[in-house]
Amino acid sequence: MKTLIGKKILLTMIVFGGVVATNINASVVNGTAQANFLTALSIGFTNHIDFGIILPPAAGDIITIHQSTGTPTISTSSGNSVLTGSFAQGEFDVTGTANSTATIQVSTSTTITGPGDPMTVDNFAVNRSAPFLGPTGTTPITIGARLNINENQTPGNYTGSYSVTVAYQ
Amino acid sequence: MIEFNQEKLMFTKKTIIATIVSFSATALMGSQVANATTETGTAQAVIQTAIAVTQSTILDFATILPDAAGDNVTLTSLSAISSSSGNSAFFGTPTAGSFSVNGDANSVVTLQFSTGNTLTGAGDAIPLNNFTTPTLTPTTDGSGNVAFDVGATIAINANQTPGLYTGNYTVTVAYQ
Numbered sequence: 001m002k003t004l005i006g007k008k009i010l011l012t013m014i015v016f017g018g019v020v021a022t023n024i025n026a027s028v029v030n031g032t033a034q035a036n037f038l039t040a041l042s043i044g045f046t047n048h049i050d051f052g053i054i055l056p057p058a059a060g061d062i063i064t065i066h067q068s069t070g071t072p073t074i075s076t077s078s079g080n081s082v083l084t085g086s087f088a089q090g091e092f093d094v095t096g097t098a099n100s101t102a103t104i105q106v107s108t109s110t111t112i113t114g115p116g117d118p119m120t121v122d123n124f125a126v127n128r129s130a131p132f133l134g135p136t137g138t139t140p141i142t143i144g145a146r147l148n149i150n151e152n153q154t155p156g157n158y159t160g161s162y163s164v165t166v167a168y169q
Numbered sequence: 170m171i172e173f174n175q176e177k178l179m180f181t182k183k184t185i186i187a188t189i190v191s192f193s194a195t196a197l198m199g200s201q202v203a204n205a206t207t208e209t210g211t212a213q214a215v216i217q218t219a220i221a222v223t224q225s226t227i228l229d230f231a232t233i234l235p236d237a238a239g240d241n242v243t244l245t246s247l248s249a250i251s252s253s254s255g256n257s258a259f260f261g262t263p264t265a266g267s268f269s270v271n272g273d274a275n276s277v278v279t280l281q282f283s284t285g286n287t288l289t290g291a292g293d294a295i296p297l298n299n300f301t302t303p304t305l306t307p308t309t310d311g312s313g314n315v316a317f318d319v320g321a322t323i324a325i326n327a328n329q330t331p332g333l334y335t336g337n338y339t340v341t342v343a344y345q
Contacts, residue, residue, distance in 0.1 A: 026343035027220040029342050031266050033297055033338060035230035035323055038260070039331040040237065059206055166258050168234060 037098040039137065041166045046091040046140065049121075049162075051147050053085035060151045065089055065124040067144030081149070090143035094166050098137040101169040103130050106143060107162040116154025122143050130169055138146060189345040215216045219312060219334045228321055231261030239327040246302050248296040257325070266319035270342055274313045285340040288323060292330025295323050297338060306345060 016098060051063055057080035064074045071073070072089045094102050101151035123146035131139045173332045230244055236256035250263040270278060282300035289295075299322040309315045319340070 026341055027222045028339050028341045029224060029268065030337045030339055031224050031228060031268065031319065032335065033230070033286075033288060033323075034265065034319065034333060034335040035242075035295070035331045036232040036261075037290075037292075037329050037331045038232060038234040042232060057231070070194035078209040085264075168232075169260070 004121045038100060038168055039095075041094065041096040041102055041168065043164060043166050044093040044095065046093060047074055047088050049145050050086065051092040054088035054147075054149065055082035055084070056149045056153055058152055063122070063147040063149065063150045065144045065146075067135045067142055071137040072142075072144075079166045089113060089143070090162075090164075091140055091144070092164055093140050094131060094133065097132050097165075098133060098167065099129055099138075101132050102166045103145055103169050104128070104141055105165040105167075107164075110160050110162040111149075111162030112158040113165050114154070114158030114159065115156035116158075119150060119153065119158055120148040120159075121160060121162065122148065145149060204277075207302050208209075209272065209308070212263075214270040217344060218271075220270060220278065222271075222341050223269050224266065225269050225316065226264055226267035228266030228319055228338075229261065229262075229264045230323060231263040233325070234260070235325045235329050237328055239303045239329070240325045241322055242325060243299070243322045244320050246318040248318075248320075256284040266310075266314060268319065268340060269314065269316045270307070270309065272309055272313050274309055274311050274340075274343065276309050276313070277306050278315070278343040279345050280307070280310065280317065281289040281317075282340075286336055286338040288334035290324070290330070290334030291332035292334075293326045295325055295334055297321055297323050297336055300338065 051065060051156060052074070054063060057078055059078070061081045062077040062082070063081060064075050064077070067089060072085045073088065074083055076083065092106070096102055106124035106126060106136045107123070109120055110118055111118040125144050127142045131141055133139050172263040188318070191263050228244065230242060230250065233242060234257060236252065236254045238254065240257045241253040242250065242257055243253070244263050244265060244267045248263055248265045250259050272278060280302060284298065286297040288297050301320040304316050307315045
């Protein structure tokens with residue numbers, strides 16, 4: 001009879017032991033996950049780079065439009081070119097996710113073609129190479145470059161293209 | 170004579186019955202003496218340390234420029250991120266989730282992840298699933314500690330609205 005009671009007690013302990021173990025032997029924890037999504041970047045053309053009208057010296061010249069913001073400036077390395085007409089920096093609007101930062105890459109060089117020998121345009125420079133798009137998600141950038149005029153450059157209108165690449169930083 | 174015989178007969182029956190009872194009692198007493206014994210029962214209990222789990226690092230897919238057609242982006246438990254379409258771009262520092270467990274020393278625990286989780290934000294909810302970790306049965310060290318990293322996959326919708334999306338998932342850690 002004592003033995004039987006003992007078995008009942010042991011059995012009861014085992015059952016209680018199982019219940020307690022179930023309550024304490026597992027733990028559940030919350031983890032957090034997150035992801036931030038960007039808007040695809042776009043770039044909108046606003047202005048050509050325009051070197052205006054140039055009367056160059058026969059020896060050729062190098063004409064530079066500066067990329068700095070504000071009133072654009074133009075200069076000649078020889079000082080012998082006559083610069084007339086309007087000139088302008090290249091200008092684009094970069095649009096993407098608000099408060100993100102983009103990076104700008106511009107062609108290393110290009111050529112503009114017309115009635116005479118092609119002329120090289122190089123030294124492209126951007127006023128901001130990593131513009132912050134701000135709360136609106138849009139910001140303008142301005143681009144300058146250097147025009148290399150050949151000797152005895154044939155008069156006329158010369159045009160060409162260059163590329164601007166934007167990417168998220 | 171007849172009555173005497175009856176009484177004698179009745180006496181005889183009582184004697185027989187009493188004798189039988191007496192023998193039975195004797196037999197029972199003899200049985201009790203012969204079966205007396207002592208057994209030792211064993212009782213035991215194993216007291217386990219309650220498992221404590223804490224999140225050390227959130228599961229962060231960082232910044233994604235998603236494929237406009239939608240994409241499944243997977244972040245491994247080693248913090249490597251990839252796109253199933255190959256057309257999503259990644260920025261920042263994607264980081265696997267990380268958890269620390271404390272329990273009994275040198276014990277195997279099991280890990281179980283929730284299902285049906287989503288990240289919510291400005292646009293359509295993004296399913297978060299396919300949790301991965303190096304092993305679903307890590308072993309605690311001599312101090313009862315073990316850490317594990319967690320990766321997962323998000324199913325980005327087509328034309329997902331930009332912005333920050335967040336959500337929760339649960340990890341259940343139990344003794345094996």
